[in-house]
Amino acid sequence: xxxxxxxxxxxxxxxxxxxxxxxxxxxxxxxxxxxxxxxxxxxxxxxxxxxxxxxxxxxxxxxxxxxxxxxxxxxxxxxxxxxxxxxxxxxxxxxxxxxxxxxxxxxxxxxxxxxxxxxxxxxxxxxxxxxxxxxxxxxxxxxxxxxxxxxxxxxxxxxxxxxxxxxxxxxxxxxxxxxxxxxxxxxxxxxxxxxxxxxxxxxxxxxxxxxxxxxxxxxxxxxxxxxxxxxxxxxxxxxxxxxxxxxxxxxxxxxxxxxxxxxxxxxxxxxxxxxxxxxxxxxxxxxxxxxxxxxxxxxxxxxxxxxxxxxxxxxxxxxx
Numbered sequence: 195x196x197x198x199x200x201x202x203x204x205x206x207x208x209x210x211x212x213x214x215x216x217x218x219x220x221x222x223x224x225x226x227x228x229x230x231x232x233x234x235x236x237x238x239x240x241x242x243x244x245x246x247x248x249x250x251x252x253x254x255x256x257x258x259x260x261x262x263x264x265x266x267x268x269x270x271x272x273x274x275x276x277x278x279x280x281x282x283x284x285x286x287x288x289x290x291x292x293x294x295x296x297x298x299x300x301x302x303x304x305x306x307x308x309x310x311x312x313x314x315x316x317x318x319x320x321x322x323x324x325x326x327x328x329x330x331x332x333x334x335x336x337x338x339x340x341x342x343x344x345x346x347x348x349x350x351x352x353x354x355x356x357x358x359x360x361x362x363x364x365x366x367x368x369x370x371x372x373x374x375x376x377x378x379x380x381x382x383x384x385x386x387x388x389x390x391x392x393x394x395x396x397x398x399x400x401x402x403x404x405x406x407x408x409x410x411x412x413x414x415x416x417x418x419x420x421x422x423x424x425x426x427x428x429x430x431x432x433x434x435x436x437x438x439x440x441x442x443x444x445x446x447x448x449x450x451x452x453x454x455x456x457x458x459x460x461x462x463x464x465x466x467x468x469x470x471x472x473x474x475x476x477x478x479x480x481x482x483x484x485x486x487x488x489x490x491x492x493x494x495x496x497x498x499x500x501x502x503x504x505x506x507x508x509x510x511x512x513x514x
Contacts, residue, residue, distance in 0.1 A: 203263065203306070203431045204231075212237040212261040214246060214295055215268030219419055220310060220368075222375045224265055227423035237261050247287055252294040256302040264299045264307040265426060266292060266348075273382045274337045281340040288344035296351050296363065306362040308430055309352050311345035311438070313369050313481055314338050323444075323482035326367075326437055335476070349438045356436055365438035366429055369481045373419035373500065374507035386416060389453055390501075390508060393460040403465040404457075407472035410450030415480050417443045418500035421493035428491045442481035443493050449474075452497075459501045 203209075211228065215221040216238045228236060237259055245251050246268055270287040277284055292309065299307045316324050317332030329349070334342045352363035376387045383391070389406070396404045425441045433439065447455070453466055495503075 204427075206262070207232045208235050209233075209262040210235050210237055210259065211263045211265065212259070212299075214239075214264065214266045214291075217375075218267060218269075218271075219371060219373065219375045219377070220422060221265075221267040223373060223419040223423040224267060224426055227420065227427055231427065246294055247290040249290075249294050252298050253301075256298040256304075260302055261299075262305050263430065264295065264304050265430070266295050266307065266309045268295070269310075269341075269345075271341070273384060276382055277338045277341055284338075284340040285344050288341060289347060292344070292348040292351065296348070296355065300355055300359060300361050300363070306430060306434075307352070307364070308426060309348050309363065309365045310426070311348060311365060311367045312341070313367055313440075313442075313479065314342045315345050315349070315367060318476070322478050323480040324440070325482045326440055326485060329438070352438075353436055362434050364429060364433055364435065366426065366441050367438050367481070368422050368425075369415045369417050369440075369442035369483075370479075371417055371419045371422055373504050375419075376504065378508060385414070385449065386452065386456070386501075387504075387508075389456045390460060390505060393457050393462040394505075394508065396464060397460055397462040401464055403467050404462065405467045405469050406449075406453055407469055408449065408474040409470050410448060410453065410468050412449050412474050412476065413446040413478040413480065414449060414452065415442050415444070415446050416452075416497060416500075417441065417493060418495040418503070420500075420503075421495050425486065425491055425493075428489075429486075432489055432491075437485070439486050440481045440483045441486060442483040443497075444480075444483055444487075445497070446478070446480050447497065455498060456501060459498070459505050 213224050216225050244255050268291055316328050318335040320328040349365045352365050355361045355363050372386045377383045378387045378391045392404050
């Protein structure tokens with residue numbers, strides 16, 4: 195694993211950094227982190243200002259602005275329902291965004307680019323915990339393979355540009371994320387924000403119980419998005435290599451433990467009822483993040499602490 199220090203990244207507080215997707219869960223956390231560290235020349239564009247699926251617009255942006263660093267967190271994302279309903283959009287839009295940004299960044303002299311993917315790139319039945327070398331060793335989870343294939347193409351594109359042009363493009367693959375700016379939509383949100391919303395609504399309405407799908411036995415790993423932002427900065431400063439990096443907490447909880455914890459943080463005192471006729475999903479999904487740990491990065495936000503922070507944000511941003 196080739197590693198070189200890019201200490202200059204941390205010292206270069208006035209360098210132009212393009213954070214693609216700065217309004218999302220991940221991008222907004224990266225912006226908060228960079229601003230907190232004193233980076234003062236962030237390039238931020240809304241979808242209205244810059245359509246990343248339009249090649250000519252992206253090329254013009256890069257040739258006009260000439261960013262020094264790029265963090266690519268823009269993507270079309272969604273849950274199982276969205277992936278099943280819009281497979282063409284999930285593969286096309288994500289391929290367009292990353293191809294346009296990576297290629298234009300290289301052509302316009304960007305010093306370093308970090309591409310962010312997701313743990314769904316790994317085979318459905320990958321050995322647990324999942325190491326980086328499990329990539330492309332088996333079939334994907336069918337419900338999100340369109341998105342996963344686009345993300346795999348992004349990793350491979352970064353590797354190809356490194357191999358052919360010796361260009362510093364790296365990739366990070368985060369585990370399940372949560373935190374401020376998460377999607378709390380009743381139908382298409384992920385398990386953690388969905389639970390938080392349901393317990394909150396039950397608390398407000400005085401409901402006696404909340405029903406939750408499945409048995410509660412599957413194991414899941416969660417990482418607070420501010421920890422991911424910290425890892426992104428760490429990778430920009432400390433890693434230059436061909437292999438994509440897993441970014442996880444290394445800690446697993448059962449869905450039952452998660453539900454009990456969310457219930458406690460929200461302050462719902464009714465009963466939790468498990469609907470065991472509903473599906474559980476994958477029994478276990480844990481990433482092996484020991485490669486990143488060996489470079490010196492570990493997360494520092496506990497699940498309880500992170501849930502309290504997320505619930506605070508949810509209450510402040512509640513749109514009735």
